[in-house]
Amino acid sequence: MFIVMMRKAIFIGLFFVALPMGLMAQEALKADTIRTELQSEFLETVGDSTDLVVAGDGTSNWFISLSGGVNSLAAEANRDYDNFVDRARLSFRLAVGKWFTPVWGFRAQMGVGKLSGHSQLLNYYNIYDHLADHTTMPVEMLPYLSEKDGRTWFHRKFTYMDWSVNVMTDAVRWFTKEKKAVRLILSAGPGFAHAFASQGLSASNSFTFNGGIQLNVNLNERWDVFTEFQGTITDESFDSQIGGQPSRRNRPLEGYGGLTLGLSYKFGGRKFTRYAKVQPVTYESVRYMQPVTVVETPKEAPEEVVTSFAVRFFIDQYNIEEDQKLNIDRMARYLKKHPEARLELVGYADRETAYPSYNLKLSQRRVNTVRDYLVNECGIDPSRLIIDARGDTQRVYNEDYRWNRVVVMRLVENENNKE
Numbered sequence: 001m002f003i004v005m006m007r008k009a010i011f012i013g014l015f016f017v018a019l020p021m022g023l024m025a026q027e028a029l030k031a032d033t034i035r036t037e038l039q040s041e042f043l044e045t046v047g048d049s050t051d052l053v054v055a056g057d058g059t060s061n062w063f064i065s066l067s068g069g070v071n072s073l074a075a076e077a078n079r080d081y082d083n084f085v086d087r088a089r090l091s092f093r094l095a096v097g098k099w100f101t102p103v104w105g106f107r108a109q110m111g112v113g114k115l116s117g118h119s120q121l122l123n124y125y126n127i128y129d130h131l132a133d134h135t136t137m138p139v140e141m142l143p144y145l146s147e148k149d150g151r152t153w154f155h156r157k158f159t160y161m162d163w164s165v166n167v168m169t170d171a172v173r174w175f176t177k178e179k180k181a182v183r184l185i186l187s188a189g190p191g192f193a194h195a196f197a198s199q200g201l202s203a204s205n206s207f208t209f210n211g212g213i214q215l216n217v218n219l220n221e222r223w224d225v226f227t228e229f230q231g232t233i234t235d236e237s238f239d240s241q242i243g244g245q246p247s248r249r250n251r252p253l254e255g256y257g258g259l260t261l262g263l264s265y266k267f268g269g270r271k272f273t274r275y276a277k278v279q280p281v282t283y284e285s286v287r288y289m290q291p292v293t294v295v296e297t298p299k300e301a302p303e304e305v306v307t308s309f310a311v312r313f314f315i316d317q318y319n320i321e322e323d324q325k326l327n328i329d330r331m332a333r334y335l336k337k338h339p340e341a342r343l344e345l346v347g348y349a350d351r352e353t354a355y356p357s358y359n360l361k362l363s364q365r366r367v368n369t370v371r372d373y374l375v376n377e378c379g380i381d382p383s384r385l386i387i388d389a390r391g392d393t394q395r396v397y398n399e400d401y402r403w404n405r406v407v408v409m410r411l412v413e414n415e416n417n418k419e
Contacts, residue, residue, distance in 0.1 A: 060267075060268035061098055061099040061100075061105070061266060061268065062096075062097070062098045062266070062267045062268065063095075063096070063097055063098070063099070063107075063224075063264050063265060063266045063267065064094075064095070064096050064264070064265055064267075065093075065094070065095045065096075065097075065107075065224075065226070065262050065263065065264035065265070066092075066093070066094055066095075066262055066263060067092070067093045067095075067226070067228065067260035067261060067262025067263075068090070068091070068092045068093075068260055068261065068262065069090075069091060069258055069259045069260030069261055070088035070089060070090060070091060070258045070259060070260075071088065071089060071090075071091040071113050071114075071115060071256050071257065071258035072084045072085065072087045072088045072089070072115075072256060072257065072258055073087055073115040073116060073117040073156075073239065073254075073255075073256045074254060074255050074256060074257070075117050075119070075236075075238070075239050075241070075254035075255075075256075078117045078118050078119070080118075081118035081148065081153060082118065087115075087116055087117060087118075088258065089113060089114040089115055089116055090113055090114060091111060091112070091113025091114070091258055091260065092111065092112055092113060092260075093109055093110070093111045093230075093260060093262070094109065094110050094111075095107045095108065095109035095110075096108055096109075097109075097166075097168065099168075102170065102173050102177075102179070103169055103170055103173045103174070104167070104168070104169055105167075105168040105169075105170075106165065106166060106167055106168060107165070107166050107168055107187070108163070108164075108165050108166075109163070109164055109165075109166065110161065110162070110163050111160075111161065111162045111163075111164075112159075112160070112161045112162075113159070113160060114157070114158070114159050114160075115156075115157075115158060115159075115160055115195075115239070115256055116155065116156060116157045116158075117155075117156045117239060118153050118154070118155055118156065119153070119154050119156060119241055120151055120152065120153060120154070121137070121145075121152050121154060125137060125138060125200075125201065126138070126201060126202045126240070129202050138199070138200025138201065139200065140199050140200030141154060141199055141200050141201070144156075144157070144199055156199065156201075156239055156240075156241065157198060157199065158195050158196060158197075158198045158199070158201075158239065158240070159195075159196045159198070160193060160194060160195045160196065160256075161193070161194050161196075162191055162192065162193040162194070162208060162210075162232060163191055163192050163193075164189055164190065164191025164192075164208065164210040164232075165189045165190065165191065166187040166188060166189035166210060166212070167187065167188060167189055168185055168186070168187045169185070169186050169187075170183045170184070170185055171183075171184045171185070171186055172184050177314075177317070177319055177321070178319075179322050180218075181217065181218045182215070182216070182217055182218070183214075183215075183216040183217075183218070184213070184214070184215060184216075185213070185214040185215075185216055185226075185228075186211075186212070186213055186214075187210075187211065187212045187213075187214065187230075188209075188210065188211040188212070189209075189210055190207070190208070190209055190210070191207070191208040191209070191210045191232070192205070192206070192207055192208060193205070193206050193208045193232065193234055193238060195238055195239060195240060197240075201240035201241070202240060203240075204237050204238055204239070204240050206234040206235045206237070206238040207234075207235070208232050208233060208234050208255075209232070209233045210230060210231070210232045210233075211230070211231055212228050212229060212230035212231070213228065213229055214226050214227070214228035214229075215227050215228070216264070221266075222265055222266045222267075223263065223264070223265055223266075224263070224264040224266070225261075225262070225263055225264075226261075226262055226263075226264060227259065227260065227261050227262075228259070228260050228262070229257065229258070229259050230257060230258065230260070231255060231256075231257035232255050232256055232257065233253055233254075233255040234253070234254055234255050234256070235252070235253060235254070236251070236252050236253065236254055238254055239254065308408055308409065308410045308411070309327060309331065309408070309409045309411070310327075310396070310406045310407065310408050310409065311324045311327060311328060311366075311370055311406065311407045311409065312324060312403075312405060312406050313366055313405045313406065313407075314405070315350075315353060315402070315405060316353065316354070316362070317405075318362060318365040318366040318368075318369050319369065320369055320370065320373060325373070327409075328370060328373055328374060328378070328409075329378065331343065331374075331409055331411065332374055332378035332379075332380055334411065335380055335384065335411075336379075336380075341384075341411060341412065342384045342385070342386060342412050343374070343380075343384060343385055343386070343409055343410070343411055343412070344385075344386040344388070344408075344409070344410040344411075344412060345367045345370055345371055345385060345386065345387050345388070345407055345408075345409055345410075346367065346388045346389070346390060346407065346408045346410065347362075347363035347364060347365075347366040347367030347370075347388070347389040347390065347391075347406075347407045348363050348366075348390055348391070348392070348394065348395075348396055348404050348405070348406050348407070348408070349362045349363045349366075349391050349392050349404065349405060350392060350401045350402060350404040350405055351392030351395075351401070351404075352401045356391055356392055356393070357391075359391040359392040360389060360390075360391030360392075360393075361391075362391070363389040363390060363391045363392075363407075364389035366389075366405075366406075366407050367387055367388070367389050367407050368387075369407075370407045370409070371385055371387055392404070396408060
């Protein structure tokens, strides 16, 4: 009996201890409504990622591509026997890379395929092998000899693999800061190629230099389709032959090139970090933002909940970058759900870049751009927007002057709903 009574006493005690804690939790949940709603909208838009916060982190803008097409060899006396297109053979390429900015990226790629060519009989064979006599033609070459125009021709056929590392640049973004569906990508870089032994000729290796031009079409956030021409320069012995026609000057370099068609997949989507340290309007700032403090006031002055966010700009620019449009769109959706809310827009500039009168005009252009986007693209009533431009007279951030190239969006709740 005593044990039963003790259990009841403990249960009742726990109930009274938990009751005020539950009430406190309800108040905290009420105060945190805006933070929770904005965070959920952010996750819905860009996923659980910090790619907009730390440069190079995460999987954003890493890509893998696979393409197939034809390659043709340019070596020895090929052009005197047939043309570049007639020598085309199948080839395939696999590439992995990353875009660090909308303009610059890199890739590492591997290619495999077949090549064929034609040459007149040479004086030396397999010069890199340890043979007593390099002037004797390997018997395996005999089935690949033919006569044309009174000359004996050897028809070379072999399989190759190559590897290269390329610097890539989107030439379209040299002329515009806006994202385009069609890109023209230039690439170049060093590499290495291996030709497998065949027809009695030994394998060969060559350091290479690779260059390409790619027409890339964006299908959606993750997929691209592209066509690309790539050319590769090798040394003269890559096809296991040295020498050309006796009547012409021998060239020390040869190579191959061709056209491919392929698909590219981007891991993590297309998000770019513009600033090395912080982006105030990011998932991190929303996730780690302290819960909104609710101050108890008399009934004639009900509580007001204010949340601030920012739109960042490049130096001396007032056009809105793609990742910053996500932030504005998010705020616009919140305004549409809460018709009593208003939004204050305050433009700033960093004082280290220009003189005060210029920075004031620049901050005005920035805040006007954000206002126009909210009104024209998002459908927000301009009467709900409060506009101000302060140039470099005030600093929003003291840690780094570059962070002050910004328009601060200050969300004011219940301003017109006082009791």
